[in-house]
Amino acid sequence: MDDGIMKEALLDFYTSSGKRKPDQIIVFRDGVSESQFNQVLTKLLRLPSSLTRNGTLKIVGSLDNVLHGTVIDKKVCHPKNNDFYLNTHAGMIGITRQTHYHILLDQAGFSADDLQEFIHSLSYMYQRSTIAIFVVALICYAHLEASQLGAIYED
Secondary structure, three states: OOHHHHHHHHHHHHHHOOOOOOOEEEOOOOOOOHHHHHHHHHHHHHOOHHHOOOOEEEOOOOOOOOOOOEEEOOOOOOOOOOEEEEEOOOOOOOOOOOEEEEOOOEOOOOOHHHHHHHHHHHOOOOOOOOOOOOOOHHHHHHHHHHHHHHHHHHO
């Protein structure tokens, strides 16, 4: 995680909202392996809690497919980690893709159900689609931005 990008975005928010701090910060990370959890958590904990007003940081079909909105948070999940699988989209053709979410840090105090519902609702916010996508829209936007930056710096 690039601390500079996050600080710049928070500073833009602060100045554009009349010097108001966000109530909470929720960070989504893609492509983090289990062996990197501690490294990511250490970086997140270095972010000052003074960045938010209340000091909270939250890290966060067909007949053959499971229904969209299905959450699996028991039995097949890690016995000690806070993780769950969420199927956010309907499988029109082929197989649906469940996303595996790991909650590394929760200082905001969301209940498991509220957080799962919040993440599910974020899968409907992708402007290029009229239906839910398999991950939160923020991840898709981050991939698009990375691709665009890669094309710029490739030249």
